[in-house]
Amino acid sequence: MPGTRQGGRRRSYAPDVPPSPLRPHLSDLLAAAHVVTLPMRLRFRGVTEREAVLIQGPRGWAEWAPFPEYDDRDAARWLAAAVELGWGEVPPPVRAEVGVNATVPALAAARVESVLARYDLAADPARRTAKVKVAEKGQVLADDVARVTEVRRVLGPLARIRVDANGAWSVDEAVEALTALAPLHLEYAEQPCTAVEELAELRVRLARAGVDVPVAADESIRRAEDPLRVAREHAADLVVVKVAPLGGVARALEIVDACGLPAVVSSALDTSVGLAAGVRLAAALPQLDHDCGLGTAALLAADVVPDPLLPLAGTLTTDRADAARQAVDPGRLTAYRSSAEREAWWRQRLTRAHALL
Numbered sequence: 001m002p003g004t005r006q007g008g009r010r011r012s013y014a015p016d017v018p019p020s021p022l023r024p025h026l027s028d029l030l031a032a033a034h035v036v037t038l039p040m041r042l043r044f045r046g047v048t049e050r051e052a053v054l055i056q057g058p059r060g061w062a063e064w065a066p067f068p069e070y071d072d073r074d075a076a077r078w079l080a081a082a083v084e085l086g087w088g089e090v091p092p093p094v095r096a097e098v099g100v101n102a103t104v105p106a107l108a109a110a111r112v113e114s115v116l117a118r119y120d121l122a123a124d125p126a127r128r129t130a131k132v133k134v135a136e137k138g139q140v141l142a143d144d145v146a147r148v149t150e151v152r153r154v155l156g157p158l159a160r161i162r163v164d165a166n167g168a169w170s171v172d173e174a175v176e177a178l179t180a181l182a183p184l185h186l187e188y189a190e191q192p193c194t195a196v197e198e199l200a201e202l203r204v205r206l207a208r209a210g211v212d213v214p215v216a217a218d219e220s221i222r223r224a225e226d227p228l229r230v231a232r233e234h235a236a237d238l239v240v241v242k243v244a245p246l247g248g249v250a251r252a253l254e255i256v257d258a259c260g261l262p263a264v265v266s267s268a269l270d271t272s273v274g275l276a277a278g279v280r281l282a283a284a285l286p287q288l289d290h291d292c293g294l295g296t297a298a299l300l301a302a303d304v305v306p307d308p309l310l311p312l313a314g315t316l317t318t319d320r321a322d323a324a325r326q327a328v329d330p331g332r333l334t335a336y337r338s339s340a341e342r343e344a345w346w347r348q349r350l351t352r353a354h355a356l357l
């Protein structure tokens, strides 16, 4: 029944920009900000460079890197997350280690093996997880089937494979695609369609067709005015949460609690500083039954720390995350400093986002 509380766990939650008790002065933020452009190894989300602002707060380094096309309100939420990290306190961990998936961009199947080789996966084949991007513009379903088939071949029958369509399928296309991919045994399909109603309808249609692929919500949580709608409308089996888009670790924990659904922590293509915050969220979740999408340092050709926060044997630890956040290298901030034009753009954006905090 829509609106019914699941297990009585769902709590009220006020969407929008979190009212942060912490609001550093704009001049302090601007003085502590370094704008960098990092080259990527592979094209991902249609880009080959990742821009980020690294901010040194009194409590350590923070990252602010809302995607360029996001509006100021989104950017303010990302800023609240950076302020939590640099000026506030992150909720304490309940586990020291987090399992991490490999992330495979929407490349030709022939390139899958070399992408997976970049990841130090768990030695135990049953503990390996990969997320595969699907439904890329300009490609067809056969490309997705070939790519996922190749991931299955490389990782073996015991590995967990999830796909992420970033909302690109209609409900009909999602039913067709997931019916075709289901024999490859999917752990779940992330954001197969854009709208919450579509996700809800898809779950019904898959169940009716006997296609056993759980649905995860990503954009429907992180870009939504009301991140709890997904749970209320039974539109997903689990939720994907990201620290920066949700306004920080504490805020993300509240949303997961209020949703009452299993959660997976993922990155927003962060530098090692943002990934470290993701590890702290994953480590603080009361319940964590899935590997997390925090291995994306492997997609960057350069990072802001000398020793990027890459999973070892498929895991990241809070110790390594906390160390990485302290290891920001001034030489790298200089070497990858953005053009004067991009820097001015980011500083103006920071000024506008700060006004919305």
Ligand SMILES: O=C(O)CCC(=O)c1ccccc1C(=O)O
Pocket (backbone or CB within 6 Å): 045, 101, 102, 103, 131, 164, 166, 218, 266, 267, 268, 269, 292, 293, 294, 295, 296
């Ligand atoms: O979850 C992962 O494996 C990696 C992170 C990822 O896919 C991602 C990274 C940047 C922006 C969007 C997304 C996404 O999950 O859609």
Ligand SMILES: [Mg+2]
Pocket (backbone or CB within 6 Å): 164, 166, 190, 191, 218, 219, 240
């Ligand atoms: Mg996603």
